[in-house]
Amino acid sequence: MASLEVEGVTVAYGGNRALDGVGIAAERGRVTGLIGPNGAGKSTLFDVVSGLRRPSSGRVLLDGRDVTRMGPARRARRGLARTFQRLELFGRLSVRDNLLVAAELGPERRRAARAVDEVVDRLGLAGVADQPADALPTGVARLVEVGRALAVRPALLLLDEPAAGQDAAETERFAALLRSLARDGTAVVLVEHDMGLVMSVCDEVHVLDLGKVIAAGPPEVIRNDETVLAAYLGEP
Numbered sequence: 001m002a003s004l005e006v007e008g009v010t011v012a013y014g015g016n017r018a019l020d021g022v023g024i025a026a027e028r029g030r031v032t033g034l035i036g037p038n039g040a041g042k043s044t045l046f047d048v049v050s051g052l053r054r055p056s057s058g059r060v061l062l063d064g065r066d067v068t069r070m071g072p073a074r075r076a077r078r079g080l081a082r083t084f085q086r087l088e089l090f091g092r093l094s095v096r097d098n099l100l101v102a103a104e105l106g107p108e109r110r111r112a113a114r115a116v117d118e119v120v121d122r123l124g125l126a127g128v129a130d131q132p133a134d135a136l137p138t139g140v141a142r143l144v145e146v147g148r149a150l151a152v153r154p155a156l157l158l159l160d161e162p163a164a165g166q167d168a169a170e171t172e173r174f175a176a177l178l179r180s181l182a183r184d185g186t187a188v189v190l191v192e193h194d195m196g197l198v199m200s201v202c203d204e205v206h207v208l209d210l211g212k213v214i215a216a217g218p219p220e221v222i223r224n225d226e227t228v229l230a231a232y233l234g235e236p
């Protein structure tokens with residue numbers, strides 16, 4: 001069963017349909033890419049999935065259960081975690097404390113310190129663990145943001161442009177991390193503009209344009225899809 005199913009979701013801002021009957025699915029053990037030009041509706045879809053925005057129609061299911069009317073906290077307790085396009089770290093807190101605040105919100109509160117140690121280890125953050133977050137280069141800060149989501153050991157992880165600001169070596173390590181999360185059984189959904197990263201780590205890619213899914217399939221198919229190329233290049 002898919003970990004996440006989105007069915008016929010529509011969101012309108014005034015007269016503008018940010019999402020128009022969108023359906024996607026994401027499964028455990030797989031990295032699912034969500035791409036599309038600026039303004040396509042990717043972040044709005046994450047808001048709908050995480051419960052920050054109620055769609056005017058359509059449904060969101062987590063592990064087969066309809067959560068469309070559930071708020072963000074209840075969805076988080078059901079195993080959903082996300083990152084934001086704009087970094088949401090506490091600038092004056094150390095990396096470790098940023099992770100701890102997140103871990104303590106998770107279901108395994110009593111084991112928060114251990115969860116933090118695991119995240120520091122897994123993301124290679126030991127060298128910066130005691131530094132304040134606002135002293136970090138953007139690429140490392142992005143990794144801490146991902147670490148905050150991982151600290152609750154999510155079953156479904158939504159990542160909104162996690163590689164923005166990472167250099168080539170950081171992105172390569174990040175790709176390996178995404179694959180290892182999928183191997184451990186996490187359902188990962190990746191919104192990302194770095195096409196090299198998307199095409200190398202995703203098992204499946206959904207393409208949004210002007211609020212509609214215009215293509216879905218494995219990276220090798222999406223890469224050569226004429227509709228997708230036209231959406232990005234702005235010509236048929």
Ligand SMILES: Nc1ncnc2c1ncn2[C@@H]1O[C@H](COP(=O)(O)OP(=O)(O)OP(=O)(O)O)[C@@H](O)[C@H]1O
Binds near residue numbers: 016040041043045
């Ligand atoms: N709070 C809002 N009020 C009005 N319109 C909005 C709001 N948020 C987003 N929109 C509009 O909804 C559409 C989808 O925006 P969204 O941010 O979801 O796209 P995106 O694919 O995440 O874009 P980007 O790649 O630039 O982050 C755009 O036309 C945007 O202008």
